[in-house]
Amino acid sequence: MFDSKMLTSFVIKSSLYRYSNIKIGDKVTYLVAPQSISDLAIIIKEAKAQNLEILPVGGGSNILFGDVGNRVIILDANLPEIFDVKEDIVTTSSNIKISSFIDKAMQYDLGGLEFISGIPAHIGGAINMNAGAFGKCIFDYVLWIEYVNLEGNIIKLEREDLNFGYRTTSIDGFIIRAGLKLDKKTKKQILDAKENIISMRLERHPYDYPSLGSTFKNPDGKFAGQLIEECGLKGLQIGNAQISEKHANFILNKGNATFEDVTEIIRIVKKAVKEQKNIELELEIRIIN
Ligand SMILES: Cc1cc2nc3c(=O)[nH]c(=O)nc-3n(C[C@H](O)[C@H](O)[C@H](O)COP(=O)(O)OP(=O)(O)OC[C@H]3O[C@@H](n4cnc5c(N)ncnc54)[C@H](O)[C@@H]3O)c2cc1C
The missing domain is CATH 3.90.78.10 (UDP-N-acetylenolpyruvoylglucosamine reductase, C-terminal domain)
Known part of the structure:
Protein backbone atom coordinates (compact mmCIF):
# COMPACT_ATOMS: atom_id res chain seq x y z
CA MET A 1 0.00 0.00 0.00
CA PHE A 2 1.26 3.48 -0.78
CA ASP A 3 0.92 6.44 1.51
CA SER A 4 -0.39 9.44 -0.45
CA LYS A 5 0.97 11.85 2.18
CA MET A 6 4.47 10.44 1.81
CA LEU A 7 5.15 12.13 -1.55
CA THR A 8 3.72 15.45 -0.38
CA SER A 9 6.07 15.43 2.61
CA PHE A 10 9.05 15.75 0.24
CA VAL A 11 7.59 18.61 -1.80
CA ILE A 12 9.47 21.92 -1.83
CA LYS A 13 7.73 25.19 -2.62
CA SER A 14 9.46 26.75 -5.58
CA SER A 15 8.91 27.53 -9.26
CA LEU A 16 10.42 25.56 -12.10
CA TYR A 17 12.03 28.55 -13.84
CA ARG A 18 14.74 28.42 -11.14
CA TYR A 19 15.77 24.97 -12.34
CA SER A 20 15.84 25.49 -16.09
CA ASN A 21 18.77 27.31 -17.68
CA ILE A 22 16.37 29.22 -19.98
CA LYS A 23 14.50 30.48 -16.89
CA ILE A 24 11.01 29.43 -17.98
CA GLY A 25 8.67 27.40 -15.77
CA ASP A 26 5.78 27.81 -13.35
CA LYS A 27 4.77 26.44 -9.99
CA VAL A 28 4.29 22.68 -9.91
CA THR A 29 2.47 20.19 -7.68
CA TYR A 30 5.32 17.76 -7.11
CA LEU A 31 8.80 19.29 -6.98
CA VAL A 32 11.13 17.35 -4.72
CA ALA A 33 14.80 17.51 -3.76
CA PRO A 34 15.66 14.34 -1.80
CA GLN A 35 18.65 14.44 0.54
CA SER A 36 19.50 10.75 0.36
CA ILE A 37 19.36 7.87 -2.10
CA SER A 38 16.92 6.05 0.17
CA ASP A 39 14.54 9.06 0.08
CA LEU A 40 14.97 9.17 -3.70
CA ALA A 41 13.98 5.49 -3.91
CA ILE A 42 10.95 6.09 -1.67
CA ILE A 43 9.83 9.01 -3.86
CA ILE A 44 10.17 6.95 -7.05
CA LYS A 45 8.25 4.04 -5.51
CA GLU A 46 5.48 6.40 -4.36
CA ALA A 47 5.31 8.01 -7.78
CA LYS A 48 4.90 4.57 -9.35
CA ALA A 49 2.25 3.59 -6.81
CA GLN A 50 0.31 6.74 -7.67
CA ASN A 51 0.86 6.20 -11.38
CA LEU A 52 2.83 9.45 -11.73
CA GLU A 53 5.66 9.96 -14.18
CA ILE A 54 9.00 11.09 -12.75
CA LEU A 55 11.37 13.63 -14.28
CA PRO A 56 14.98 13.79 -13.03
CA VAL A 57 16.54 17.26 -13.24
CA GLY A 58 20.26 17.98 -13.09
CA GLY A 59 21.61 21.29 -14.35
CA GLY A 60 18.35 21.98 -16.21
CA SER A 61 20.44 23.07 -19.19
CA ASN A 62 18.40 21.09 -21.69
CA ILE A 63 14.85 21.16 -20.32
CA LEU A 64 12.03 23.47 -21.42
CA PHE A 65 9.21 23.30 -18.88
CA GLY A 66 5.60 23.78 -20.05
CA ASP A 67 2.57 22.46 -18.20
CA VAL A 68 4.21 19.55 -16.38
CA GLY A 69 0.91 18.35 -14.87
CA ASN A 70 1.32 15.86 -12.05
CA ARG A 71 4.79 14.70 -13.00
CA VAL A 72 7.12 14.33 -10.05
CA ILE A 73 10.05 16.64 -10.78
CA ILE A 74 13.10 15.33 -8.89
CA LEU A 75 16.08 17.63 -8.39
CA ASP A 76 19.51 16.10 -7.79
CA ALA A 77 20.73 19.21 -5.94
CA ASN A 78 20.49 17.94 -2.34
CA LEU A 79 21.72 14.38 -2.86
CA PRO A 80 25.08 13.58 -1.24
CA GLU A 81 28.11 14.42 -3.40
CA ILE A 82 30.67 11.70 -4.14
CA PHE A 83 33.98 12.03 -5.95
CA ASP A 84 36.37 9.12 -5.38
CA VAL A 85 39.49 8.37 -7.38
CA LYS A 86 41.31 5.06 -7.83
CA GLU A 87 44.14 5.25 -10.35
CA ASP A 88 42.49 6.62 -13.51
CA ILE A 89 38.91 5.76 -12.55
CA VAL A 90 36.59 8.29 -10.91
CA THR A 91 33.42 7.27 -9.10
CA THR A 92 31.15 10.30 -9.09
CA SER A 93 27.67 11.18 -7.93
CA SER A 94 25.36 12.42 -10.67
CA ASN A 95 24.87 15.86 -9.13
CA ILE A 96 28.44 17.12 -9.62
CA LYS A 97 28.62 20.02 -12.07
CA ILE A 98 30.72 19.34 -15.18
CA SER A 99 33.00 22.31 -14.43
CA SER A 100 33.59 21.08 -10.90
CA PHE A 101 34.17 17.47 -12.08
CA ILE A 102 36.87 18.71 -14.50
CA ASP A 103 38.55 20.80 -11.78
CA LYS A 104 38.43 18.00 -9.19
CA ALA A 105 39.81 15.39 -11.63
CA MET A 106 42.60 17.81 -12.61
CA GLN A 107 43.89 17.69 -9.01
CA TYR A 108 44.67 13.99 -9.69
CA ASP A 109 46.24 14.72 -13.11
CA LEU A 110 43.20 13.18 -14.79
CA GLY A 111 41.39 14.76 -17.70
CA GLY A 112 39.28 14.01 -20.74
CA LEU A 113 35.98 15.84 -20.31
CA GLU A 114 37.42 19.25 -21.21
CA PHE A 115 35.47 19.11 -24.51
CA ILE A 116 32.30 19.83 -22.52
CA SER A 117 33.86 22.63 -20.46
CA GLY A 118 31.50 25.57 -20.25
CA ILE A 119 28.24 23.63 -20.41
CA PRO A 120 26.05 24.25 -17.35
CA ALA A 121 25.23 20.56 -16.89
CA HIS A 122 25.59 17.97 -14.13
CA ILE A 123 27.21 14.57 -14.64
CA GLY A 124 23.85 12.71 -14.47
CA GLY A 125 22.19 14.94 -17.06
CA ALA A 126 25.27 14.81 -19.28
CA ILE A 127 25.26 11.00 -19.13
CA ASN A 128 21.52 10.76 -19.74
CA MET A 129 21.87 12.98 -22.84
CA ASN A 130 25.27 11.54 -23.83
CA ALA A 131 26.53 15.12 -23.99
CA GLY A 132 29.19 15.74 -26.57
CA ALA A 133 31.06 18.32 -28.57
CA PHE A 134 33.94 18.62 -31.02
CA GLY A 135 33.64 14.96 -32.08
CA LYS A 136 33.69 13.47 -28.56
CA CYS A 137 30.97 12.38 -26.14
CA ILE A 138 30.81 11.53 -22.44
CA PHE A 139 30.24 7.83 -23.21
CA ASP A 140 33.84 7.75 -24.50
CA TYR A 141 34.64 7.77 -20.74
CA VAL A 142 31.71 6.09 -18.94
CA LEU A 143 32.47 2.58 -17.58
CA TRP A 144 29.30 1.95 -15.60
CA ILE A 145 26.30 3.72 -14.13
CA GLU A 146 24.11 3.13 -11.12
CA TYR A 147 20.51 4.31 -11.24
CA VAL A 148 17.26 4.01 -9.35
CA ASN A 149 14.83 2.34 -11.73
CA LEU A 150 11.13 3.11 -11.99
CA GLU A 151 10.37 0.43 -9.36
CA GLY A 152 12.65 2.25 -6.89
CA ASN A 153 15.46 -0.35 -7.03
CA ILE A 154 19.14 0.48 -7.42
CA ILE A 155 20.59 -1.11 -10.56
CA LYS A 156 24.19 -1.10 -11.78
CA LEU A 157 24.78 -1.36 -15.52
CA GLU A 158 28.12 -1.79 -17.24
CA ARG A 159 28.88 0.24 -20.34
CA GLU A 160 28.31 -2.77 -22.63
CA ASP A 161 24.77 -3.19 -21.24
CA LEU A 162 23.82 0.40 -22.06
CA ASN A 163 22.42 1.71 -25.34
CA PHE A 164 23.65 5.16 -26.23
CA GLY A 165 23.90 7.27 -29.35
CA TYR A 166 23.96 10.87 -30.54
CA ARG A 167 22.52 12.85 -27.57
CA THR A 168 20.55 9.85 -26.39
CA THR A 169 20.65 6.87 -24.02
CA SER A 170 18.17 4.20 -22.99
CA ILE A 171 18.40 4.87 -19.23
CA ASP A 172 14.92 4.80 -17.67
CA GLY A 173 15.26 6.02 -14.11
CA PHE A 174 17.38 8.35 -12.00
CA ILE A 175 21.15 8.04 -12.43
CA ILE A 176 22.81 8.37 -9.03
CA ARG A 177 26.45 7.41 -9.63
CA ALA A 178 28.82 6.62 -12.46
CA GLY A 179 32.33 5.36 -13.02
CA LEU A 180 34.43 7.18 -15.60
CA LYS A 181 37.85 6.10 -16.85
CA LEU A 182 39.80 9.28 -17.54
CA ASP A 183 43.03 10.12 -19.38
CA LYS A 184 46.28 10.70 -17.53
CA LYS A 185 47.21 14.32 -18.30
CA THR A 186 49.21 17.10 -16.72
CA LYS A 187 47.39 19.98 -15.04
CA LYS A 188 48.75 22.28 -17.73
CA GLN A 189 47.37 20.09 -20.54
CA ILE A 190 43.96 20.05 -18.86
CA LEU A 191 43.92 23.81 -18.20
CA ASP A 192 45.03 24.58 -21.77
CA ALA A 193 42.37 22.28 -23.25
CA LYS A 194 39.70 23.77 -21.00
CA GLU A 195 40.64 27.37 -21.81
CA ASN A 196 40.78 26.57 -25.51
CA ILE A 197 37.29 25.04 -25.51
CA ILE A 198 35.80 27.83 -23.41
CA SER A 199 37.21 30.52 -25.69
CA MET A 200 35.89 28.67 -28.78
CA ARG A 201 32.46 28.49 -27.13
CA LEU A 202 32.49 32.18 -26.20
CA GLU A 203 33.40 33.04 -29.77
CA ARG A 204 30.73 30.83 -31.39
CA HIS A 205 27.88 30.61 -28.88
C1 LIG B 1 25.15 27.32 -23.17
C2 LIG B 1 24.91 25.85 -23.38
C3 LIG B 1 25.80 25.10 -24.12
C4 LIG B 1 25.58 23.73 -24.33
N1 LIG B 1 26.48 23.03 -25.06
C5 LIG B 1 26.31 21.69 -25.21
C6 LIG B 1 27.27 20.90 -25.91
O1 LIG B 1 28.28 21.39 -26.40
N2 LIG B 1 27.04 19.58 -26.03
C7 LIG B 1 25.93 18.99 -25.50
O2 LIG B 1 25.79 17.76 -25.62
N3 LIG B 1 25.00 19.71 -24.84
C8 LIG B 1 25.16 21.04 -24.68
N4 LIG B 1 24.23 21.76 -24.00
C9 LIG B 1 23.00 21.12 -23.53
C10 LIG B 1 23.08 20.51 -22.13
O3 LIG B 1 24.09 21.13 -21.34
C11 LIG B 1 23.33 19.01 -22.19
O4 LIG B 1 22.28 18.34 -22.84
C12 LIG B 1 23.52 18.36 -20.82
O5 LIG B 1 23.84 17.02 -21.04
C13 LIG B 1 22.28 18.44 -19.93
O6 LIG B 1 22.71 18.18 -18.61
P1 LIG B 1 21.85 18.72 -17.38
O7 LIG B 1 22.46 18.20 -16.12
O8 LIG B 1 21.65 20.16 -17.46
O9 LIG B 1 20.51 17.93 -17.66
P2 LIG B 1 19.01 18.45 -17.54
O10 LIG B 1 18.78 19.57 -18.48
O11 LIG B 1 18.68 18.65 -16.12
O12 LIG B 1 18.25 17.16 -18.09
C14 LIG B 1 18.40 16.74 -19.43
C15 LIG B 1 17.74 15.36 -19.56
O13 LIG B 1 18.45 14.44 -18.73
C16 LIG B 1 17.60 13.89 -17.73
N5 LIG B 1 18.37 13.80 -16.48
C17 LIG B 1 18.95 14.80 -15.78
N6 LIG B 1 19.57 14.31 -14.69
C18 LIG B 1 19.36 12.96 -14.70
C19 LIG B 1 19.71 11.90 -13.83
N7 LIG B 1 20.43 12.11 -12.72
N8 LIG B 1 19.31 10.65 -14.16
C20 LIG B 1 18.58 10.41 -15.28
N9 LIG B 1 18.21 11.38 -16.13
C21 LIG B 1 18.60 12.65 -15.85
C22 LIG B 1 16.42 14.86 -17.63
O14 LIG B 1 15.25 14.21 -17.17
C23 LIG B 1 16.30 15.35 -19.07
O15 LIG B 1 15.59 14.40 -19.84
C24 LIG B 1 24.43 23.13 -23.77
C25 LIG B 1 23.54 23.88 -23.01
C26 LIG B 1 23.77 25.24 -22.81
C27 LIG B 1 22.80 26.02 -21.99
Whole structure:
Protein backbone atom coordinates (compact mmCIF):
# COMPACT_ATOMS: atom_id res chain seq x y z
CA MET A 1 0.00 0.00 0.00
CA PHE A 2 1.26 3.48 -0.78
CA ASP A 3 0.92 6.44 1.51
CA SER A 4 -0.39 9.44 -0.45
CA LYS A 5 0.97 11.85 2.18
CA MET A 6 4.47 10.44 1.81
CA LEU A 7 5.15 12.13 -1.55
CA THR A 8 3.72 15.45 -0.38
CA SER A 9 6.07 15.43 2.61
CA PHE A 10 9.05 15.75 0.24
CA VAL A 11 7.59 18.61 -1.80
CA ILE A 12 9.47 21.92 -1.83
CA LYS A 13 7.73 25.19 -2.62
CA SER A 14 9.46 26.75 -5.58
CA SER A 15 8.91 27.53 -9.26
CA LEU A 16 10.42 25.56 -12.10
CA TYR A 17 12.03 28.55 -13.84
CA ARG A 18 14.74 28.42 -11.14
CA TYR A 19 15.77 24.97 -12.34
CA SER A 20 15.84 25.49 -16.09
CA ASN A 21 18.77 27.31 -17.68
CA ILE A 22 16.37 29.22 -19.98
CA LYS A 23 14.50 30.48 -16.89
CA ILE A 24 11.01 29.43 -17.98
CA GLY A 25 8.67 27.40 -15.77
CA ASP A 26 5.78 27.81 -13.35
CA LYS A 27 4.77 26.44 -9.99
CA VAL A 28 4.29 22.68 -9.91
CA THR A 29 2.47 20.19 -7.68
CA TYR A 30 5.32 17.76 -7.11
CA LEU A 31 8.80 19.29 -6.98
CA VAL A 32 11.13 17.35 -4.72
CA ALA A 33 14.80 17.51 -3.76
CA PRO A 34 15.66 14.34 -1.80
CA GLN A 35 18.65 14.44 0.54
CA SER A 36 19.50 10.75 0.36
CA ILE A 37 19.36 7.87 -2.10
CA SER A 38 16.92 6.05 0.17
CA ASP A 39 14.54 9.06 0.08
CA LEU A 40 14.97 9.17 -3.70
CA ALA A 41 13.98 5.49 -3.91
CA ILE A 42 10.95 6.09 -1.67
CA ILE A 43 9.83 9.01 -3.86
CA ILE A 44 10.17 6.95 -7.05
CA LYS A 45 8.25 4.04 -5.51
CA GLU A 46 5.48 6.40 -4.36
CA ALA A 47 5.31 8.01 -7.78
CA LYS A 48 4.90 4.57 -9.35
CA ALA A 49 2.25 3.59 -6.81
CA GLN A 50 0.31 6.74 -7.67
CA ASN A 51 0.86 6.20 -11.38
CA LEU A 52 2.83 9.45 -11.73
CA GLU A 53 5.66 9.96 -14.18
CA ILE A 54 9.00 11.09 -12.75
CA LEU A 55 11.37 13.63 -14.28
CA PRO A 56 14.98 13.79 -13.03
CA VAL A 57 16.54 17.26 -13.24
CA GLY A 58 20.26 17.98 -13.09
CA GLY A 59 21.61 21.29 -14.35
CA GLY A 60 18.35 21.98 -16.21
CA SER A 61 20.44 23.07 -19.19
CA ASN A 62 18.40 21.09 -21.69
CA ILE A 63 14.85 21.16 -20.32
CA LEU A 64 12.03 23.47 -21.42
CA PHE A 65 9.21 23.30 -18.88
CA GLY A 66 5.60 23.78 -20.05
CA ASP A 67 2.57 22.46 -18.20
CA VAL A 68 4.21 19.55 -16.38
CA GLY A 69 0.91 18.35 -14.87
CA ASN A 70 1.32 15.86 -12.05
CA ARG A 71 4.79 14.70 -13.00
CA VAL A 72 7.12 14.33 -10.05
CA ILE A 73 10.05 16.64 -10.78
CA ILE A 74 13.10 15.33 -8.89
CA LEU A 75 16.08 17.63 -8.39
CA ASP A 76 19.51 16.10 -7.79
CA ALA A 77 20.73 19.21 -5.94
CA ASN A 78 20.49 17.94 -2.34
CA LEU A 79 21.72 14.38 -2.86
CA PRO A 80 25.08 13.58 -1.24
CA GLU A 81 28.11 14.42 -3.40
CA ILE A 82 30.67 11.70 -4.14
CA PHE A 83 33.98 12.03 -5.95
CA ASP A 84 36.37 9.12 -5.38
CA VAL A 85 39.49 8.37 -7.38
CA LYS A 86 41.31 5.06 -7.83
CA GLU A 87 44.14 5.25 -10.35
CA ASP A 88 42.49 6.62 -13.51
CA ILE A 89 38.91 5.76 -12.55
CA VAL A 90 36.59 8.29 -10.91
CA THR A 91 33.42 7.27 -9.10
CA THR A 92 31.15 10.30 -9.09
CA SER A 93 27.67 11.18 -7.93
CA SER A 94 25.36 12.42 -10.67
CA ASN A 95 24.87 15.86 -9.13
CA ILE A 96 28.44 17.12 -9.62
CA LYS A 97 28.62 20.02 -12.07
CA ILE A 98 30.72 19.34 -15.18
CA SER A 99 33.00 22.31 -14.43
CA SER A 100 33.59 21.08 -10.90
CA PHE A 101 34.17 17.47 -12.08
CA ILE A 102 36.87 18.71 -14.50
CA ASP A 103 38.55 20.80 -11.78
CA LYS A 104 38.43 18.00 -9.19
CA ALA A 105 39.81 15.39 -11.63
CA MET A 106 42.60 17.81 -12.61
CA GLN A 107 43.89 17.69 -9.01
CA TYR A 108 44.67 13.99 -9.69
CA ASP A 109 46.24 14.72 -13.11
CA LEU A 110 43.20 13.18 -14.79
CA GLY A 111 41.39 14.76 -17.70
CA GLY A 112 39.28 14.01 -20.74
CA LEU A 113 35.98 15.84 -20.31
CA GLU A 114 37.42 19.25 -21.21
CA PHE A 115 35.47 19.11 -24.51
CA ILE A 116 32.30 19.83 -22.52
CA SER A 117 33.86 22.63 -20.46
CA GLY A 118 31.50 25.57 -20.25
CA ILE A 119 28.24 23.63 -20.41
CA PRO A 120 26.05 24.25 -17.35
CA ALA A 121 25.23 20.56 -16.89
CA HIS A 122 25.59 17.97 -14.13
CA ILE A 123 27.21 14.57 -14.64
CA GLY A 124 23.85 12.71 -14.47
CA GLY A 125 22.19 14.94 -17.06
CA ALA A 126 25.27 14.81 -19.28
CA ILE A 127 25.26 11.00 -19.13
CA ASN A 128 21.52 10.76 -19.74
CA MET A 129 21.87 12.98 -22.84
CA ASN A 130 25.27 11.54 -23.83
CA ALA A 131 26.53 15.12 -23.99
CA GLY A 132 29.19 15.74 -26.57
CA ALA A 133 31.06 18.32 -28.57
CA PHE A 134 33.94 18.62 -31.02
CA GLY A 135 33.64 14.96 -32.08
CA LYS A 136 33.69 13.47 -28.56
CA CYS A 137 30.97 12.38 -26.14
CA ILE A 138 30.81 11.53 -22.44
CA PHE A 139 30.24 7.83 -23.21
CA ASP A 140 33.84 7.75 -24.50
CA TYR A 141 34.64 7.77 -20.74
CA VAL A 142 31.71 6.09 -18.94
CA LEU A 143 32.47 2.58 -17.58
CA TRP A 144 29.30 1.95 -15.60
CA ILE A 145 26.30 3.72 -14.13
CA GLU A 146 24.11 3.13 -11.12
CA TYR A 147 20.51 4.31 -11.24
CA VAL A 148 17.26 4.01 -9.35
CA ASN A 149 14.83 2.34 -11.73
CA LEU A 150 11.13 3.11 -11.99
CA GLU A 151 10.37 0.43 -9.36
CA GLY A 152 12.65 2.25 -6.89
CA ASN A 153 15.46 -0.35 -7.03
CA ILE A 154 19.14 0.48 -7.42
CA ILE A 155 20.59 -1.11 -10.56
CA LYS A 156 24.19 -1.10 -11.78
CA LEU A 157 24.78 -1.36 -15.52
CA GLU A 158 28.12 -1.79 -17.24
CA ARG A 159 28.88 0.24 -20.34
CA GLU A 160 28.31 -2.77 -22.63
CA ASP A 161 24.77 -3.19 -21.24
CA LEU A 162 23.82 0.40 -22.06
CA ASN A 163 22.42 1.71 -25.34
CA PHE A 164 23.65 5.16 -26.23
CA GLY A 165 23.90 7.27 -29.35
CA TYR A 166 23.96 10.87 -30.54
CA ARG A 167 22.52 12.85 -27.57
CA THR A 168 20.55 9.85 -26.39
CA THR A 169 20.65 6.87 -24.02
CA SER A 170 18.17 4.20 -22.99
CA ILE A 171 18.40 4.87 -19.23
CA ASP A 172 14.92 4.80 -17.67
CA GLY A 173 15.26 6.02 -14.11
CA PHE A 174 17.38 8.35 -12.00
CA ILE A 175 21.15 8.04 -12.43
CA ILE A 176 22.81 8.37 -9.03
CA ARG A 177 26.45 7.41 -9.63
CA ALA A 178 28.82 6.62 -12.46
CA GLY A 179 32.33 5.36 -13.02
CA LEU A 180 34.43 7.18 -15.60
CA LYS A 181 37.85 6.10 -16.85
CA LEU A 182 39.80 9.28 -17.54
CA ASP A 183 43.03 10.12 -19.38
CA LYS A 184 46.28 10.70 -17.53
CA LYS A 185 47.21 14.32 -18.30
CA THR A 186 49.21 17.10 -16.72
CA LYS A 187 47.39 19.98 -15.04
CA LYS A 188 48.75 22.28 -17.73
CA GLN A 189 47.37 20.09 -20.54
CA ILE A 190 43.96 20.05 -18.86
CA LEU A 191 43.92 23.81 -18.20
CA ASP A 192 45.03 24.58 -21.77
CA ALA A 193 42.37 22.28 -23.25
CA LYS A 194 39.70 23.77 -21.00
CA GLU A 195 40.64 27.37 -21.81
CA ASN A 196 40.78 26.57 -25.51
CA ILE A 197 37.29 25.04 -25.51
CA ILE A 198 35.80 27.83 -23.41
CA SER A 199 37.21 30.52 -25.69
CA MET A 200 35.89 28.67 -28.78
CA ARG A 201 32.46 28.49 -27.13
CA LEU A 202 32.49 32.18 -26.20
CA GLU A 203 33.40 33.04 -29.77
CA ARG A 204 30.73 30.83 -31.39
CA HIS A 205 27.88 30.61 -28.88
CA PRO A 206 25.70 33.28 -27.24
CA TYR A 207 26.25 33.39 -23.49
CA ASP A 208 24.65 36.80 -22.84
CA TYR A 209 21.05 35.52 -22.40
CA PRO A 210 19.60 32.33 -20.89
CA SER A 211 19.31 29.44 -23.35
CA LEU A 212 19.27 25.65 -23.55
CA GLY A 213 22.23 25.35 -25.92
CA SER A 214 21.49 23.74 -29.29
CA THR A 215 17.75 23.45 -29.84
CA PHE A 216 17.93 20.87 -32.64
CA LYS A 217 20.20 17.92 -33.33
CA ASN A 218 22.45 18.24 -36.35
CA PRO A 219 20.97 16.17 -39.20
CA ASP A 220 23.42 13.73 -40.87
CA GLY A 221 26.26 15.68 -42.47
CA LYS A 222 24.59 19.07 -41.88
CA PHE A 223 24.49 21.72 -39.18
CA ALA A 224 21.07 22.68 -37.82
CA GLY A 225 22.27 26.24 -37.14
CA GLN A 226 23.39 26.69 -40.74
CA LEU A 227 20.10 25.34 -42.12
CA ILE A 228 18.13 27.74 -39.90
CA GLU A 229 20.32 30.63 -40.97
CA GLU A 230 19.91 29.71 -44.67
CA CYS A 231 16.13 29.82 -44.15
CA GLY A 232 16.56 33.46 -43.15
CA LEU A 233 15.46 32.94 -39.56
CA LYS A 234 18.49 34.22 -37.64
CA GLY A 235 17.31 36.89 -35.20
CA LEU A 236 13.61 35.95 -35.49
CA GLN A 237 11.85 37.13 -32.32
CA ILE A 238 8.52 35.89 -30.99
CA GLY A 239 7.45 37.64 -27.78
CA ASN A 240 10.59 37.71 -25.70
CA ALA A 241 12.27 34.66 -27.23
CA GLN A 242 14.73 35.11 -30.07
CA ILE A 243 16.83 32.97 -32.40
CA SER A 244 20.36 34.09 -31.59
CA GLU A 245 22.04 36.42 -34.09
CA LYS A 246 25.32 34.68 -33.22
CA HIS A 247 24.30 31.02 -33.57
CA ALA A 248 20.95 30.19 -35.16
CA ASN A 249 20.51 26.88 -33.28
CA PHE A 250 20.26 28.75 -29.94
CA ILE A 251 16.97 30.24 -28.74
CA LEU A 252 17.43 33.00 -26.17
CA ASN A 253 15.21 34.26 -23.38
CA LYS A 254 15.55 38.02 -23.83
CA GLY A 255 13.53 38.64 -20.63
CA ASN A 256 10.31 37.00 -19.44
CA ALA A 257 9.97 34.81 -22.54
CA THR A 258 7.21 32.23 -22.23
CA PHE A 259 6.98 28.54 -23.06
CA GLU A 260 4.67 29.51 -25.94
CA ASP A 261 7.19 32.05 -27.34
CA VAL A 262 9.87 29.33 -27.52
CA THR A 263 7.62 26.60 -28.90
CA GLU A 264 6.28 28.97 -31.57
CA ILE A 265 9.86 29.64 -32.73
CA ILE A 266 10.45 25.88 -32.81
CA ARG A 267 7.30 25.37 -34.90
CA ILE A 268 8.29 28.11 -37.39
CA VAL A 269 11.85 26.76 -37.72
CA LYS A 270 10.74 23.15 -38.27
CA LYS A 271 8.21 24.23 -40.91
CA ALA A 272 10.69 26.47 -42.76
CA VAL A 273 13.49 23.89 -42.78
CA LYS A 274 11.09 21.19 -43.97
CA GLU A 275 9.67 23.40 -46.74
CA GLN A 276 12.93 24.97 -47.91
CA LYS A 277 15.41 22.12 -47.31
CA ASN A 278 13.18 19.05 -47.13
CA ILE A 279 14.76 18.12 -43.79
CA GLU A 280 12.86 17.20 -40.60
CA LEU A 281 14.76 18.80 -37.73
CA GLU A 282 14.73 16.73 -34.57
CA LEU A 283 14.71 18.43 -31.17
CA GLU A 284 17.80 18.08 -28.98
CA ILE A 285 16.20 19.90 -26.03
CA ARG A 286 13.62 18.07 -23.90
CA ILE A 287 10.19 19.73 -23.87
CA ILE A 288 8.16 18.75 -20.82
CA ASN A 289 4.52 19.63 -21.41
C1 LIG B 1 25.15 27.32 -23.17
C2 LIG B 1 24.91 25.85 -23.38
C3 LIG B 1 25.80 25.10 -24.12
C4 LIG B 1 25.58 23.73 -24.33
N1 LIG B 1 26.48 23.03 -25.06
C5 LIG B 1 26.31 21.69 -25.21
C6 LIG B 1 27.27 20.90 -25.91
O1 LIG B 1 28.28 21.39 -26.40
N2 LIG B 1 27.04 19.58 -26.03
C7 LIG B 1 25.93 18.99 -25.50
O2 LIG B 1 25.79 17.76 -25.62
N3 LIG B 1 25.00 19.71 -24.84
C8 LIG B 1 25.16 21.04 -24.68
N4 LIG B 1 24.23 21.76 -24.00
C9 LIG B 1 23.00 21.12 -23.53
C10 LIG B 1 23.08 20.51 -22.13
O3 LIG B 1 24.09 21.13 -21.34
C11 LIG B 1 23.33 19.01 -22.19
O4 LIG B 1 22.28 18.34 -22.84
C12 LIG B 1 23.52 18.36 -20.82
O5 LIG B 1 23.84 17.02 -21.04
C13 LIG B 1 22.28 18.44 -19.93
O6 LIG B 1 22.71 18.18 -18.61
P1 LIG B 1 21.85 18.72 -17.38
O7 LIG B 1 22.46 18.20 -16.12
O8 LIG B 1 21.65 20.16 -17.46
O9 LIG B 1 20.51 17.93 -17.66
P2 LIG B 1 19.01 18.45 -17.54
O10 LIG B 1 18.78 19.57 -18.48
O11 LIG B 1 18.68 18.65 -16.12
O12 LIG B 1 18.25 17.16 -18.09
C14 LIG B 1 18.40 16.74 -19.43
C15 LIG B 1 17.74 15.36 -19.56
O13 LIG B 1 18.45 14.44 -18.73
C16 LIG B 1 17.60 13.89 -17.73
N5 LIG B 1 18.37 13.80 -16.48
C17 LIG B 1 18.95 14.80 -15.78
N6 LIG B 1 19.57 14.31 -14.69
C18 LIG B 1 19.36 12.96 -14.70
C19 LIG B 1 19.71 11.90 -13.83
N7 LIG B 1 20.43 12.11 -12.72
N8 LIG B 1 19.31 10.65 -14.16
C20 LIG B 1 18.58 10.41 -15.28
N9 LIG B 1 18.21 11.38 -16.13
C21 LIG B 1 18.60 12.65 -15.85
C22 LIG B 1 16.42 14.86 -17.63
O14 LIG B 1 15.25 14.21 -17.17
C23 LIG B 1 16.30 15.35 -19.07
O15 LIG B 1 15.59 14.40 -19.84
C24 LIG B 1 24.43 23.13 -23.77
C25 LIG B 1 23.54 23.88 -23.01
C26 LIG B 1 23.77 25.24 -22.81
C27 LIG B 1 22.80 26.02 -21.99
